[in-house]
Amino acid sequence: MRSFSYLSAPDVETALRVIADGEGVKFLGGGTNLVDLMREGIERPATVVDITRLPLTGIEELPGGGVRVGALVRNSRLAADLLIRTRYPVLAQAVLHGASAQLRNMATVGGNLLQRTRCLYFYDGAAACNKRAPGSGCDAIGGFSRGGAILGASEHCVAAHPSDMAVALAMLDAVVEVESVRGVRRIPIADFHRLPGDTPHIETALAADELITAVELPPVPVAANSRYRKVRDRASYAFALVSVAAALNVEDGVVTEARLALGGVGTKPWRATEAERALLGAPATEDAFRRAAEAELAAAVAGPQNAFKIELARRTIVATLRRLLTEGSAA
Amino acid sequence: MAEISLRVNGSAHELDIQPQVSLLDALREHLGLTGTKKGCDQGACGACTVLADGERINSCLAPAVQYEGREITTIEGIGHPLQEAFVHADGLQCGYCTPGQICSAIGMLAEHKDGMPSAVTEHLAVTGGELDDAEIRERMSGNLCRCGAYNGIVSAIREVAG
Numbered sequence: 001m002r003s004f005s006y007l008s009a010p011d012v013e014t015a016l017r018v019i020a021d022g023e024g025v026k027f028l029g030g031g032t033n034l035v036d037l038m039r040e041g042i043e044r045p046a047t048v049v050d051i052t053r054l055p056l057t058g059i060e061e062l063p064g065g066g067v068r069v070g071a072l073v074r075n076s077r078l079a080a081d082l083l084i085r086t087r088y089p090v091l092a093q094a095v096l097h098g099a100s101a102q103l104r105n106m107a108t109v110g111g112n113l114l115q116r117t118r119c120l121y122f123y124d125g126a127a128a129c130n131k132r133a134p135g136s137g138c139d140a141i142g143g144f145s146r147g148g149a150i151l152g153a154s155e156h157c158v159a160a161h162p163s164d165m166a167v168a169l170a171m172l173d174a175v176v177e178v179e180s181v182r183g184v185r186r187i188p189i190a191d192f193h194r195l196p197g198d199t200p201h202i203e204t205a206l207a208a209d210e211l212i213t214a215v216e217l218p219p220v221p222v223a224a225n226s227r228y229r230k231v232r233d234r235a236s237y238a239f240a241l242v243s244v245a246a247a248l249n250v251e252d253g254v255v256t257e258a259r260l261a262l263g264g265v266g267t268k269p270w271r272a273t274e275a276e277r278a279l280l281g282a283p284a285t286e287d288a289f290r291r292a293a294e295a296e297l298a299a300a301v302a303g304p305q306n307a308f309k310i311e312l313a314r315r316t317i318v319a320t321l322r323r324l325l326t327e328g329s330a331a
Numbered sequence: 332m333a334e335i336s337l338r339v340n341g342s343a344h345e346l347d348i349q350p351q352v353s354l355l356d357a358l359r360e361h362l363g364l365t366g367t368k369k370g371c372d373q374g375a376c377g378a379c380t381v382l383a384d385g386e387r388i389n390s391c392l393a394p395a396v397q398y399e400g401r402e403i404t405t406i407e408g409i410g411h412p413l414q415e416a417f418v419h420a421d422g423l424q425c426g427y428c429t430p431g432q433i434c435s436a437i438g439m440l441a442e443h444k445d446g447m448p449s450a451v452t453e454h455l456a457v458t459g460g461e462l463d464d465a466e467i468r469e470r471m472s473g474n475l476c477r478c479g480a481y482n483g484i485v486s487a488i489r490e491v492a493g
């Protein structure tokens with residue numbers, strides 16, 4: 001690993017000033033992604049500012065029914081919180097389905113949102129990769145692309161977004177609060193992660209000098225009836241091939257509200273708005289669930305190695321909605 | 332170089348190290364505590380698991396400088412019924428993953444006692460569910476065993492959790 005200088009920020013003001021004034025400054029959360037990428041030479045900060053001592057570790061109920069989660073809350077603490085478990089079970093479940101218990105004890109909410117893709121060629125310094133080295137090409141296209149995205153890809157990058165937590169946040173319309181010396185901004189989660197387009201190296205709407213300070217969850221009554229389902233190559237401790245975050249309200253056999261987001265298949269955490277549209281007002285039947293899944297997946301584009309994801313996504317969407325209908329929420 | 336004071340197994344150690352040194356390397360190479368093992372060095376195997384203020388973490392992804400002021404516990408600092416139970420239940424073959432398994436299991440039992448749910452917990456709103464084999468397997472999934480001693484590991488933990 002290239003050498004760097006280390007500073008532990010005692011307060012937000014110091015962290016913001018150091019990143020505004022310096023060149024090549026990176027914040028250090030749990031380190032579970034940054035340290036790995038630095039060791040691989042993919043991230044090469046000159047200065048690392050440890051932000052884990054900042055007082056951004058609270059989980060607070062907001063007037064009106066929402067919840068504010070500090071950016072330095074560890075993933076394990078978020079999943080263990082009873083307010084989250086009862087009001088947003090899909091979020092607790094999504095977090096618990098990510099990584100391992102050790103990693104969740106280290107990983108922070110802010111770091112989880114900014115974790116980078118697990119595309120093999122992104123990690124391989126000898127490979128062409130537009131995300132790591134803009135303009136170099138994309139070895140995943142026509143290469144080993146089993147993990148690749150089927151929604152939102154471009155001819156420049158087909159990497160899937162790896163986060164489980166962010167899929168639940170997309171379903172919940174979370175808002176990411178960020179701060180720099182220039183002030184505070186609030187970024188809706190739908191605008192936070194970007195599609196690759198022809199600039200796959202630009203992954204989020206976060207500016208280089210901005211700190212994520214919190215994630216706000218709006219009141220989402222339907223989330224009381226929500227679930228997260230993840231399909232992967234082994235039962236645990238693996239990234240998603242397909243995952244589904246879903247919430248459902250049914251009255252007299254008719255869907256009155258539905259929310260759906262997908263992981264493992266999109267180049268960003270994928271809010272399935274087409275499926276939601278198809279579900280609204282439809283009968284709560286297996287047929288209608290399948291048609292909704294197909295409406296979303298009509299836009300899917302796959303290579304020979306990840307074509308299975310289209311069928312797998314269809315089945316996982318239907319199975320998750322069916323379970324919500326018959327068994328109710330994960331809480 | 333950074334001068335730090337690291338608390339390991341109850342005593343303070345003054346170290347002069349580069350910020351890129353992991354907690355794992357600090358323990359093994361600088362303090363001679365080689366009980367903690369390096370498997371993958373990328374968070375994917377759990378061999379390097381230690382406790383920080385009682386919580387299990389992967390020391391390979393932890394910059395040592397970040398852990399100044401935390402109480403680190405490694406296998407050298409542990410005397411726990413799990414160790415006997417692993418021997419009795421054949422919870423190991425080569426033993427390489429064992430220090431990580433033991434540290435991880437101690438952290439896991441504390442998490443469960445604290446009411447932490449897991450990915451296989453049926454009802455998230457209910458705390459204090461039973462620690463059955465499915466729960467143990469899921470909660471211990473961050474520790475791989477190349478020898479495949481999983482059945483013994485699960486029964487050793489079940490016995491102590493009992």
Ligand SMILES: Cc1cc2nc3c(=O)[nH]c(=O)nc-3n(C[C@H](O)[C@H](O)[C@H](O)COP(=O)(O)OP(=O)(O)OC[C@H]3O[C@@H](n4cnc5c(N)ncnc54)[C@H](O)[C@@H]3O)c2cc1C
Pocket residue numbers: 026027028029030031032033034035036051071072097098099100103106107108109110111112113114115162163164165210211212213237238239240373374375
């Ligand atoms: C073996 C392994 C398996 C995994 N499996 C899964 C999985 O199945 N599902 C899943 O979702 N994830 C998985 N992960 C990824 C893991 O969830 C992320 O590494 C973790 O969430 C990152 O959080 P962190 O705090 O450690 O981030 P760090 O590594 O500290 O930081 C990541 C990035 O975010 C920046 N950053 C951190 N906090 C802030 C902030 N507040 N403001 C601005 N910038 C910030 C850093 O500068 C860095 O660029 C896995 C990781 C490993 C190593």
Ligand code: SF4
Pocket residue numbers: 117119120121122128129130131132137138139140141156157158159200
């Ligand atoms: S898919 Fe994206 S991350 Fe993977 S090699 Fe292509 S450009 Fe790089």
Ligand code: FES
Pocket residue numbers: 368369370371372373374375376377378379380389390391392
């Ligand atoms: S050596 Fe740390 S997880 Fe493998």
Ligand code: FES
Pocket residue numbers: 422423424425426427428429475476477478479480
């Ligand atoms: S006992 Fe050999 S790796 Fe687990």
